[in-house]
Amino acid sequence: MYRFLLQPRWLVFHVIVLVAVPVCAALGLWQFHRYGEHKEAGGTEEKVSAAPTVPLGELVPGAGKVESDDRGRSVTATGTYDAARQVVVPGRKLAGRSGSYVVTPLLVPGGPAVVVNRGWVEGTVAPAPPVGPVTVTGRLEWSEAEHTSDADRADDLRPGQISMISTPELVNVLPYPLTDGFVALTAQTPTADSAALAPMPVAKESGGGGISGRAWQNLGYTAQWFVFAAAAVFLWWRVIRREADERREAQEAELLLELGVKS
Structure with missing residues (x-):
């Protein structure tokens, strides 16, 4: 059922997702590091x-x-x-x-x-x-x-x-x-x-307890990049699931058609 995933165009799709997810995660971690620096600096x-x-x-x-x-x-x-x-x-x-x-x-x-x-x-x-x-x-x-x-x-x-x-x-x-x-x-x-x-x-x-606007901005970017990483994984799964469902429905329709012809 899932042998189509080894086709060249699907392999390219897998590579794109495999690159996008760690890149987004790395950017998210970098923004979180910047958030820590600006938070330490205070408001x-x-x-x-x-x-x-x-x-x-x-x-x-x-x-x-x-x-x-x-x-x-x-x-x-x-x-x-x-x-x-x-x-x-x-x-x-x-x-x-x-x-x-x-x-x-x-x-x-x-x-x-x-x-x-x-x-x-x-x-x-x-x-x-x-x-x-x-x-x-x-x-x-x-x-x-x-x-x-x-x-x-x-x-x-x-x-x-x-x-x-x-x-x-x-x-x-x-x-x-x-x-x-x-x-x-x-x-x-x-x-x-x-x-x-x-x-x-x-x-x-500020007594060291304040958080600057730049720190909150970095925290927002952190969440944004991790959302992008999760979205890439979800999109990958959703596209594969839809393709598999369409192929299964096509096989079932073809099987019904063959049974109808034989009967």
Whole structure:
């Protein structure tokens, strides 16, 4: 009855299902892993560490990554701002007003450049950074590309604007390597003309019990991929069952026809 399953077209069907099911399951497991990461990060975007200030190069050397325990740590870096490649991140609100973050690369001698969020400005016109060597102090933050909801991304960008403070994106447009994450500026020597900029605000801690919207999104994708895997198995079984029923009915009809002719 089921020998038709060995026909070439049915073998192709089996292979497709055998590939689709583990792929969907793997994607579901990956999304569940991402859910765990975002759940651990909690519902806040930022935090402040009470640990003492350290040079950024010691905390995140070379191609190192910003670890969870280092996020919010006060760090320092000395270099020269690359004013020609300064950009703004529009659509960011502060005290109910709409404005932009001013992001300027800091060229550090002998090491990768540092992405510095110099602060918030109303509108989209950013003040120029100071000329010459500066020492910046600020909070070390994760790249927003991984830890900020898509709902926060700005649309309709113009030249000199970016949607997120994203090291993985900036490294593709800047002609030099970058330190992972970015520094939210809190102090600068010399201060120069930074009075027009308001520091990047710090969100209140949620006590670690909150779950971000991105985490819920990953959990939804997890369920979706496992549903797809189950649906593929069900479709495979349903198609085979229907084919078998049709073949059995055809055989029964043929048998009845033969009996009718003989009688």
